[in-house]
Amino acid sequence: MAMEMTVTFPGGKKVDTRIGNHVIRTDQPVSNGGEDSAPSPFNLFLAAIGTCAGIYVAGFCQKRELPTDGISIRQRNHVDPETGVLARVELDILVPPSFPEKYREALVRVADQCAVKKAIQAQPVFEVKTVVAGA
Structure with missing residues (x-):
């Protein structure tokens, strides 16, 4: 596909x-x-990681009729200073004190299912070529 x-x-x-x-x-x-x-293309790429995790968190809450008010995700992107390459991404799911404790670890597991993260981890093959338009 x-x-x-x-x-x-x-x-x-x-x-x-x-x-x-x-x-x-x-x-x-x-x-x-x-x-x-x-946003720059790289910042847009980074935002895709957090928003992807966010849609999983939102879906988890909606399925259980838990309010998403007061829930946010803090994303910290760490770049290796020597190579300039993204080295680590940290996602903290911030929940209000009223968020049920029994669901807190489940939020981590569901956010970990992010399709963007999985695509990065799978290391897809990139093919770049020039094609003459209309040919």
Whole structure:
């Protein structure tokens, strides 16, 4: 199964991706020559990790009719200073004191099912090539 996305270049350092009916916009910070009008592609990638874990946490709570008010996820991204490569991602699920203790570890297990995290761990193969349009 393949899902297709189209990447376009609207100007400057902006790069957009069309996914179905949605357009995801990215830009670079001013320090990298952009206008900082949208997240950078790397920050968007990092946000996908936390939002993916978040949808699993939200679904867990909704299934059990637990309120999500006061629940948030704090994400810390650690980059190796020598290589500049992402080395570790920490996700803390913050719950209010009223959140049932019996579900706290279950939240960790469900967030750990994040499809984005699993895709990274699987180390997919990347194939990049040039194709002449219309050929």
